[in-house]
Amino acid sequence: MLALSDEELRGAGLSGNKAKALRDLASKIVSGELRLKGIARHEDAEVIRLLSTVWGIGEWTAQMFLIFKLGRLDIMPSGDLGVQNGLRILDGLDGRPSPDTLLLRAEVWRPLRSVAAWYL
Structure with missing residues (x-):
């Protein structure tokens, strides 16, 4: 990855x-600044913190990693527009709920908020 040119990418x-x-991401892994081996042993918040040190990876991306790669069952991606729209439909709301409202509702x-998010 690091050896490829912008044109190749x-x-x-x-x-x-x-x-x-x-x-x-590749640079941080190669330098040892980010170690993915054993990351599954970390608490959710720590995984989000570690992954968020990479340019372009934020909370939503880290939450998707927790759900789909690490199989964490209690993650609620409250900033996800699809999840917000799903709750809007489920609860018959006029507009999308705020992330804070979604977290309270969830x-x-x-301990199965990830499963709920899949269905929303």
Whole structure:
């Protein structure tokens, strides 16, 4: 990844921002600054903190990693527009709920909030 040119990455279908994020991720892994081996042993908040040190990776991306790669069952991606729209439909709301409102509403789904998010 680090040896590939920008043109090669664009040729593979990556946008400039995605290429920048992947380069930063690869650089941090190669340097040892980010160690993915054993990351599953960390608490959710720590995984989010570690992954968020990579350019272009924020809370939502880290939450998706927790749900789909690490199989964490109690993650509620409250900033996800699809999840917000799902709750809007479920509860018959006029507009999308705020992330804070969604988190409060999702408390009833603990410890399976990830599963609820899939269905929303």
